[in-house]
Amino acid sequence: AQSVSQHNHHVILSEAASLELGCNYSYGGTVNLFWYVQYPGQHLQLLLKYFSGDPLVKGIKGFEAEFIKSKFSFNLRKPSVQWSDTAEYFCAVRASGGSYIPTFGRGTSLIVHP
């Protein structure tokens, strides 16, 4: 079974700082990868996803993530964060071709100070 590790549980940044949230997974086969975001008081929603092709994927609100297969990683990045990026971020992985059950990481709480 796959597992997901998010190394940063709490991140505090000032506006305009750069962001990188780590995500590593353990699974030997082909995977689909996701980042979900939960803004305060809102539903959990998809930020971006990787299924195949270009390992650098771009999502909403200027976020991007890079799939590095050799490192089993799918880190989330944003060059300049805004106060509105304050949220909880979840990395998820699903074994491609398997059951439709994504496994989620523990989440990273991001606070951006104005």
Added chain:
Amino acid sequence: SQTIHQWPATLVQPVGSPLSLECTVEGTSNPNLYWYRQAAGRGLQLLFYSVGIGQISSEVPQNLSASRPQDRQFILSSKKLLLSDSGFYLCALGGGAGANVLTFGAGSRLTVL
């Protein structure tokens, strides 16, 4: 578009009381449905998933159960709540074969006293 309705939004129950959380979906047919529990610092824990009416798979042994009496209805239940059942319960749907993205409901916050 796909939408998920969860209720109640908030619930406070005594230990030992029963529980019923409901989830209904619209805008799709034959979806995969999921119950997750979100606890602070512990991420999202998959509790149950269902690929069709009457088909329930349990991921974690516990005193909770799930049922899917209709294609677009998914119910989370307990006969006797424990303190450890407190948490934020999320219903999610996937679009079926080949659809990997989950759509989440607003959640139900359960406090067991």
